Amino acid sequence: MAKVLAWALSAAAVMIGTPALAQDEPRFCPTRPNLGGSSCTTEPGRVHVEMSALDWERDDQSDQREDRIVTADILTRLGVGKNTELQLEWVGYGRDRTRDKANETVDTVTGTGDVTFAIREHLAGQKGKPFSAGIQAFVTAPTGRYPVGAGTWSTGVIVPIQYELTEKIAIAVTGEADAAANQSGMGRHLSYSEITGVRYKFTDQITANAELSLERDDDPDQHETLALAALSAAWRPTKVVQFDILAAAGLNHAAPSLRLVTGGAILF
Incomplete structure (x- = not known):
């Protein structure tokens, strides 16, 4: 009996003496639902899966109205190094409906979208640092049919920066420069943008973001500057599951009128 009691006390001491191992939280940092990017990478050997259940966008112009619905937009992020991850994104289904206001004709295109390959590197910042x-x-890669897909390949670079002002408030700036696909589906042009956002953390489970986006698109057919404002919120019922929603509105004539996105993320 004495030996059993001694063994039980020893086991309890080991468990009490190493609580950090049991309490270590996984690095769960979905990029969504923000418009901007993120510097956080997935831990080696783990996988993030993020998906838009519904992504609807309306663009009202003087001569036409375009409605686009995307579902099963799936982003998979694989941690391959301490600060490095690989990404694969595929748009499973899209439906684009364009109505010509002059003659009331309607053109509808459905199909899968493009595939995007990416690599992300965390350059600076540690847990607990602002x-x-x-x-x-x-x-x-242009695997989808235009206008659900771009029609030709494109490439770009994203640079996200974040600074935590307090435990609850953080500001973020994301710069991006692309060799974007021409609207004609042939060739590429320069497109660049800056997104500025503020994040507020209500609790460990609920956060909200407010963002402003300004993009310059030098498409040969039409040079445009697009301004957007967005609000988003995320809820994490567990440490590895997130549900989220985003609403964005155009601030000038060139930008899409309205966009609504719902979806979530999970860490394996």
């Missing part, structure tokens, strides 16, 4: 930065390079 500043973080990273870089992400990507290339998109």
Whole structure:
């Protein structure tokens, strides 16, 4: 009996003496639902899966109205190093409906979208430190039918920076420069943008973001500057599951009128 009691006390001492191992939280940092990017990478050997259950966008112009619905937009992130991850994104289904206001004709296109390959590197920032930065390079293959897909390949670089002002408030800036696909589906042009956002953490489970986006698109057919404002929120019922929603509105004539996105993420 004495030996059994001694063994039980020893086991309890080991469990009490090493609580950090049981309490270590996984690095769960979905990029969604923000418009901007993130420098956070997936831990080696683990996989993030992020998906848009529904992504609807309306673009009202003087001569036409376009509605686009995307579902099963799946992003898979694989940690391959301490600060490095690989990404694969595929748009499973899209439906684009364009109505010509002059003659009331309607053109509808459905199909799968493009595939994007990316690599993300976390450059600066540690847990508990306020500043973080990273870089992400990507290339998109034209596997989808235009206008659900771009019609030709494109590539670009994203640089996200974040600074935590307090435990609850953080500001983020994301710069991006792309060799974007021409609207004609042939060739590429320069497109660049900056997204500035503020994140507020209500609790460990609930966060909200407010963002402003300004993009310059030098498409040969039409040079445009697009301005957007967005609000988003995320809820994490567990440490490895997230549900989220985003609403964005155009601030000028060139930008899409409205966009609504719902979806979530899970860590394996």
